[in-house]
């Protein structure tokens with residue numbers, strides 16, 4: 001999502017934040033992700049790439065990005081995970097396995113239409129929604145192989 005990085009830089013600048021240092025590193029890394037990462041995973045990947053960015057700086061960078069709605073925050077097993085929020089509103093949702101932690105992403109236009117209908121019925125101007133399916137993935141639901 002090259003354009004996400006450009007978009008995020010513009011939004012940061014407009015809000016008076018500089019996109020340098022740790023924030024810039026987090027931005028570049030997230031821009032190459034299609035799905036979500038925890039602060040710890042972002043930190044580990046930056047370190048693995050030879051960047052000396054502290055975990056606290058990663059958290060601070062994510063806070064700013066979340067405040068500006070530049071990232072989606074998804075709760076995976078009690079851990080906050082983040083993925084780039086496409087400025088077009090294009091997005092996907094997740095199914096998470098409670099047993100092994102596997103995560104799948106899915107998109108569903110029909111689901112999006114239904115949510116719009118509900119919002120209209122409620123009279124809410126809805127800016128976003130969170131949907132996470134939790135349970136057992138196909139492998140875990142099948143149980144241990146015999």
Ligand SMILES: [Zn+2]
Nearest residue numbers: 035036083105
């Ligand atoms: Zn995702």
Ligand SMILES: [Zn+2]
Nearest residue numbers: 097100137140
């Ligand atoms: Zn599983």
Ligand SMILES: [Zn+2]
Nearest residue numbers: 091093112129
């Ligand atoms: Zn949706």
